[in-house]
Amino acid sequence: MTKQVQQLDRVIIRFAGDSGDGMQLAGDRFTQETATFGNDLSTLPNFPAEIRAPAGTLPGVSSFQLHFADHDILTPGDAPDVLVAMNPAALRANIDDLPRGGDIIANTDEFTKRNLTKVGYEANPLEDGSLDGYRLHAIPITSVTVKALEGFAISKKDAERAKNMFSLGMLCWLYSRPAEGTLRFLESKFAAKPEIMRANIAAFQAGWNFGETTEEFSVQYEIKPATLPPGQYRNITGNTALANGLVAAAQLSGLPMFLGSYPITPASDILHELSKLKRFGIRTFQAEDEISGVGAALGAAFGGALGVTTTSGPGMCLKAETIGLAVAVELPLVVCDIQRAGPSTGMPTKTEQADLLMALYGRNGESPVVVLAPSTPGDCFATAIEAARIAVKYRTPVIILSDGYLANGSEPWRIPDLSDLPDLRSEFSFAAPGGANGADGSQPFLPFLRDPQTLARPWAIPGTPGLEHRIGGIEKADGTGAISYDPDNHDKMVRLRQAKIDGIAADIPPLEVDDPAGDARVLVLGWGSTFGSIGAAVRRVRLAGGAVAHAHLRYLSPFPANLADVLKRYDKVLVPEINLGHLALVLRGRYLIDVISYNRVRGMPFRASELAGVIQDVIANA
Amino acid sequence: MTKQVQQLDRVIIRFAGDSGDGMQLAGDRFTQETATFGNDLSTLPNFPAEIRAPAGTLPGVSSFQLHFADHDILTPGDAPDVLVAMNPAALRANIDDLPRGGDIIANTDEFTKRNLTKVGYEANPLEDGSLDGYRLHAIPITSVTVKALEGFAISKKDAERAKNMFSLGMLCWLYSRPAEGTLRFLESKFAAKPEIMRANIAAFQAGWNFGETTEEFSVQYEIKPATLPPGQYRNITGNTALANGLVAAAQLSGLPMFLGSYPITPASDILHELSKLKRFGIRTFQAEDEISGVGAALGAAFGGALGVTTTSGPGMCLKAETIGLAVAVELPLVVCDIQRAGPSTGMPTKTEQADLLMALYGRNGESPVVVLAPSTPGDCFATAIEAARIAVKYRTPVIILSDGYLANGSEPWRIPDLSDLPDLRSEFSFAAPGGANGADGSQPFLPFLRDPQTLARPWAIPGTPGLEHRIGGIEKADGTGAISYDPDNHDKMVRLRQAKIDGIAADIPPLEVDDPAGDARVLVLGWGSTFGSIGAAVRRVRLAGGAVAHAHLRYLSPFPANLADVLKRYDKVLVPEINLGHLALVLRGRYLIDVISYNRVRGMPFRASELAGVIQDVIANA
């Protein structure tokens, strides 16, 4: 039977189930199909704590939210329209986010007395009418799947496992998603186990047919492709984009890349990604700890490699001393901090922006570094290249502040033409024998004689005759680099190191402000991963007729040269941060402007609706 | 013959020689005699780099400056009146600081061709007239000493070594210092080697007689005792005062003290001092590194001890992660950072104030701690007790920011009556069985149920029945302390931890302002070891008729409650710091006041004269 088709402009689906139910996979696949179909989208995986929780418990619930639309969107959405609940725990953990009237697809097989009590349901919510306000689709997903796979020579366990594919098929039908990609995916994923492969494909198709044939769903939905800027697209997560950006930077600079890293959530995937890319000649070193990881990267940088280290908050603490050494010896180093909720171990799988002040100031002595923050998953790519550019050109550590939300969240990403990528070779060169301050032997080589433009010292790598030199963490005489305890030299070097970083402001793009009408008196200034939520909030406000400008900082140290002017142009500056006001403190301290902080430290991205309200209030009082 | 006696109100002597010449000892002894005599004084030892340099070289020069007067003084003085130069290197390294007309006492025996060329003197400055502008006393100190000791059964080497005692004797005569203390000191120091002892005493007396009898010195000087507040006094360095303060805190709180520390200049002496005090039941643990040092201290604190760790900048970097854990588990911890010049290894023997922002923000996540800074060597004692008080009362890490100048500098210190010391027992108590939120078993013990006043959680130590509980670095539910990933709970806990620290402002004295005339429009606001230089500069300005107020912050986090008001009372606020403006950034960010920074990062204390000039300028433009 053909069903009525309804057009929608946007949908938010949340897949929720037990860690073992494969919801992340179902979500990923649905996302891929949606991307391929051409909708704009944004995703928010929500993992339970790192550690596995017992099946069926609340802490064991894993969810994946996908927001897709026929227009461009900026966030994974605040509240889902559809909730897929594979068990009672998933229902209980997520029902509060579902607005009344929303769809619930529940796997009735899991709503057993035992599972219900596990999460504190006295009665079965699917039956006691407590869900009357919603559109409930109660489906025995597990048993239907098992039934559909009876013909296959696989274990009951494997048959049950396929239930996520059944659900996926059902939803693909419901939202008219293409299926080819998923079929191809299953073929390659289970290439080794053909029977399992066929079973999963069958489950997927059974789900599709179930949607098409049963009475359960009266309408099928269609969401037209979005009109994104033309180009070749893919869906990409922040960690993958960051990894790819680093690889690109290595190729664009002609430098061998060395990664020294110690696993830590949510940064580990960068190490995993890069470990796969040996074909690019990348050396990945899983160190014994973070200190060794950054130390090895610095050693490689001394040898002329693009030295990179990746970590998260607790690991950043441990790298501080070595980053300080990199500042003192003035060598290039790219440090990626994928922020997570702190302090201490905090909530490893949750996002936060509270490492900014540590990145800026968390080292002994005057130890200035460059700090960059990507604003979207895809932007991690460009940020990585820019970090490498600055590091090699100015011989300085550059810290990239990503976070758990960017790391695991994904968005469609326009694949750049290689020809559009910057040529980093032109940005730096190794000191050559007879080159850099005449090391033809006539004069001694001066490892700390600075380039007058960049204030960078020569990068003279071992193996270059005539440039033999010794450097270290002790204060050095300007020029010669010899150990110096001279008071005035120290003051000079402290200021030179700072001046070198400050000077980079002249080599970065000015801060752009999005203020279409040009009549805004309120500026919302953000940094890093809040770009999407702020952007979405700003849109809402504008749709509601409010005038508001939005600017977003990628460069936290140094600030763009025009930042002061931008700030002065507005009556009120609102700075939303997922911390207690790090950027706000620095802005106020630097520019003496009474910026208004908005802070929520919940381990989650801001809700656009929430921010929109805040912006409205600021406008009202402006 | 008796000589003419001249009264002076203040003298600055600088003893300078090779590391091996025993100038630090001579200076120490002269200081002791001066203290005992009743002058006010301030000292500045100036060590060469940690590593020994070859004899007779410039890097090998070690000096000790003493400023003493018949009135109270605040700094070791800018420029010496008298320079004792035991060799050419000492002369060359220090002559530029000596104003024309100053006295030079030079040990001619060391001014050999070889030693002169070693430091780049073509001709002998003692003879080529280049010192004409000074009052030169050229004395063959070594040979005179050796001659004087001919009678003794000691090696030539030992005889030569005694030359510092000869010089000391000479200066003691010249400035009419008592000799008993030194004689007593030598007796105990060389008790084991009686002949050496007698020889050194003889050398001292020979020096004294040399001064009295030879023509070299036409006048003898007298500096009357200063009128300090009445009481029993001793001379004390910052590190000793800090060590004693910690011991006192342990006794006053009735807590066993545990020090976990790893040696590092200039903090090592605190470990050395405390290691000697086993009779106070103090446990000192020389750890394998700084991480272990602070970890062990935290473990001891969990067990109910006063946990302390001591270090300097590079070591602070390494302690960051563990301090973050202490913030998360909310246990008392005293962390002493004896700042030195950075970044990285920097200049270990030189002073600096550039660890402030690291102390405040150098950890992942929102990780607020208390930060205190002593203002003088003696003040390290009170600061240590206050740090312990706050730590145990609020169950929080407290960071003490001392520095190399305070650590090794000394001043007369009024020995407090034990009865005047605060009773820390009344400030806290361990959670008792059946006590703290009813752990009589009736209700479960709640390790994170806070005291409504202090917001401190119970300090429930192992061994207490009924209070068994588990804590850790993962986010905890308010009250129960159970692991929680709840977004709103995290936001709440982040704010509670901050509120606890902020609330301490109500429990500390308001900031006092020194503004005798009360008509000042300019405030000089400092923190830590710049107290002396700023105070002296302020005096000069006032003597010159300028009106200026001086306030000095001991509490850097939280700030005193009245700080905002104080700042607002003045047209201009000048903030001198031995960094690039740490306190200034925070003040501006917090209070939006355009404070004026004055920064010199030379590894040395400010010169009072220099600061006075700066203050004058600010007043002029006020």
Added chain:
Amino acid sequence: MPEQTESQTAADGHARLASLTLVPRADHQQSTKDFKSDQEVRWCPGCGDYAILAAFQSFLPELDVPRENIVIISGIGCSSRLPYYVNSYGLHSIHGRAPAIAAGLADSRPDLSVWVITGDGDALSIGGNHLIHALRRNVNIKILLFNNRIYGLTKGQYSPTSEQGKVTKSSPFGSLDTPFNPLSLALGAEASFVARTIDSDRKHLTSVLRAAADHRGTAFVEIYQNCPIFNDDAFAPVTEPGARDEHVIRLEHGQQVRFGTGPGHGLRFGPLGSLEVVDAPDPGDDSLLVHDAHVTDPSYAFALTRLDSTDFAHTPIGVFRDVERATYDDAMSAQIEGVVKRQGAGDLAALLAGSDTWRVG
């Protein structure tokens, strides 16, 4: 703080385990469930940690120590979650630092029984330095290393005990690292007690825990632990009924070392200090190795540890080494007592006054 109790023998006469002579005795018989916390246990289904936890909880009452005097300190890792599940005092600290934190506690609280729970990454990767220093100092703590040869909590990277060539998330083409032999490392670090046991062998595991508790000083116990999710069956050769008996060498102090099925095998020292396997040996042959856990020279225990190989051909379990050596914490207390005896208790007023003082006014 509770009084330190004197070393004592219970009413019932049985002697105190060596590590507990300064720890008070429980005033009533405690049961396994006294040591279960209200926290729901959270490991993956089938995780070896469950078995270890259960064995540990049912062993604790044997210590005859009131639970409030037991402290469990862990680092970070799946294994390091254990303290939450035991109803005693517990500190789930930071990655790799548990031995340092525990040392500070044990040094200052001789009246506590302090246990460290750690993993192969926690103890041997980031925490390696604290581990080796704790061992040489011989602090009175018991270290249980859950070795699953993988990083579990971070979802499956190779660890310092993973076999070379292992394919994991961070080594898709095989790891390059030569693994540590945790016991060899411990012996190289002057360990006074070194043992190995297996998660699934409850009886053996308990006997090793008992031996550890009966050792005054740092006891280092490696526990083979299966991680069904990221490194399943890593220890199959020594756990599976069939294979087990052929590969496992059960060390019993004073017993001739015999293992394997049928005629079985024994051990004998070769010319250059290596242990060699002797097949179907004649029990009377007195060149055969008789296990002695108490020899002072660690060379013997070291040679035993070298019998392991990644294929588990011969894998000794049990107590390799158990020798007496003054503990760091006892020495620390003794030094303080000694000084107080010689110098008298510290006088604060005298300390503050120092040696050179003068009076003003």
Added chain:
Amino acid sequence: MPEQTESQTAADGHARLASLTLVPRADHQQSTKDFKSDQEVRWCPGCGDYAILAAFQSFLPELDVPRENIVIISGIGCSSRLPYYVNSYGLHSIHGRAPAIAAGLADSRPDLSVWVITGDGDALSIGGNHLIHALRRNVNIKILLFNNRIYGLTKGQYSPTSEQGKVTKSSPFGSLDTPFNPLSLALGAEASFVARTIDSDRKHLTSVLRAAADHRGTAFVEIYQNCPIFNDDAFAPVTEPGARDEHVIRLEHGQQVRFGTGPGHGLRFGPLGSLEVVDAPDPGDDSLLVHDAHVTDPSYAFALTRLDSTDFAHTPIGVFRDVERATYDDAMSAQIEGVVKRQGAGDLAALLAGSDTWRVG
């Protein structure tokens, strides 16, 4: 970056030292003074570091490596100042981290000869973890540990190699720590090359440096170094002409171990894998130990290290262990080459495109 040069044999035919097969040869004969920097050497008068520096500088030309391809990386300590005095590339890093930094350099630059200079505090206290991990990975670096059994630079606190009971600034009543035996620790950490020598024995020191350079992988060399200022004569028993010959055991591969004066002594394995001293042995006695530095099982070398005692009764010096094992850096290069062979060189465009793409507009 300079091209990697192939393993080669010189015109003069003599083969390359094993650690240098990928390092270019000097195009001219270098002399000791080529390796002296313009920096004035700054150690205390009489410091053992002077002798080591001199021996090292006069040894370097032997490597036949252009000085620009030699890199010396140190931590912090008196010993760690050495790089400043050698005219090659040098990095005076931070305390304890030199092995990690050197590993990163060696892993990415096989064309360099990388040396680590460290001290007993630098390598064994704060740096212990990086040391043991470098050893197990077998990175191609040469680690020279200057062991003066004290913290020199910080002016005299006890170190992890100081004898128990040592009175120092930080242990006025005697230290409580059991020291590490650096060689035992290294062997426990799977070291492939372990040696010991003495600052004052220039000839022996040089021979050990040569052996280290001829080992492909991590070479761990402990050098007894006298600190006249804070720990004078710590090694007198093995350095003073009289005592020396009685206490020092000079290990020579393939030679029967003989030491002491007069009839002298030999060594023999006891029943439990310990080495025992045999007085006035009959050279023909074939139970006497013949040194074999190449045995795979480290148990043998470990037993040798246990002959030391704080009184230096019998102190072996020379190469304890020298076995071949794939190096980490070679394996890393090989893995990359292998993958490139199988997968072809990476195509950036393909990487960026990924698998699922779609076209818009």
